[in-house]
Amino acid sequence: MPRYESGEDLxxxxxxLSRARQSLIEELEAIMFYDERAYTxxxxxxxxxxxxxxxxxxxxxxxxxxxxxxxxxxxxKELEEILFSKEELSTLGD
Numbered sequence: 818m819p820r821y822e823s824g825e826d827l828x829x830x831x832x833x834l835s836r837a838r839q840s841l842i843e844e845l846e847a848i849m850f851y852d853e854r855a856y857t858x859x860x861x862x863x864x865x866x867x868x869x870x871x872x873x874x875x876x877x878x879x880x881x882x883x884x885x886x887x888x889x890x891x892x893x894k895e896l897e898e899i900l901f902s903k904e905e906l907s908t909l910g911d
Contacts, residue, residue, distance in 0.1 A: 830888070837885050844878040847871075 827835075851871030855864050886893045899909050 834885065834888060837881050837888070841878055841881040841885065844874050844881060847874040848878065 848871055851867050855867035858864050886896055
């Protein structure tokens with residue numbers, strides 16, 4: 818996991834948030850890889866397997882996002898304001 822500060826200088830809360838965020842990045846990358854592979858294969862059975870695996874990664878990503886939301890109050894606030902909003906995206910945020 819990339820570190821920008823010395824690990825011994827970080828408390829466990831920051832370390833856990835970093836672990837969760839890095840894992841979320843990895844789950845999103847896996848979703849992207851499976852999507853590309855499912856789209857390009859000509860074999861229907863392999864396509865099914867790739868799509869199934871991709872969707873499992875989406876569940877993992879959602880679980881990590883929820884854990885992050887519960888442990889990062891500022892992120893929770895942003896998600897509450899933006900996620901599932903029916904407003905135009907151009908009207909959301911700062």
